[in-house]
Amino acid sequence: MDASSLADEELFREAPDGRIAFTDLGRSCYAPYFGYAGIDIRRVLTREDLDRAERAAFPFLHAYMTQRLKNRPQTIESRAILAALLNDSEAYERALRQLRTRNRLAVIGGSRGGPPSPS
Structure with missing residues (x-):
């Protein structure tokens, strides 16, 4: 936290x-x-x-946050933040594409927390 x-x-x-x-x-x-x-x-x-x-x-702060992120389980979000902290634009863009794809699939798949659609 x-x-x-x-x-x-x-x-x-x-x-x-x-x-x-x-x-x-x-x-x-x-x-x-x-x-x-x-x-x-x-x-x-x-x-x-x-x-x-x-x-x-x-x-x-920068070094502390980088160290904390390296020691955490790697999620797409944490990889994006870590890439930004490390100024790794390739890794950042890759993580951003993965996030966008995941979010797009979640909306299509209906897993956004809304009520299920009637069959």
Whole structure:
């Protein structure tokens, strides 16, 4: 799961004085990313610390995302994203063609989640 797609309230609780406490979900999202950048999440105690940690980790985002995608089961979507991260236009175009073909076949085959058509 990616922290950027979640609301702050799902990732941490913030006290009026700026101190934060990560939720289990927040810890599972931030700890590997910050760790990849050499940041110990246990030292991120305030909103200011979090902002500083996010800025410090940002230069590592590309490498971190690439590594995560390489270690995941390969789907067409993950291959397309990985190809984009690696600037591999041939692999990206190939994955994009596969996605379009799959989506076209899914619509023709009726597997788009709609009700079955009467026979």
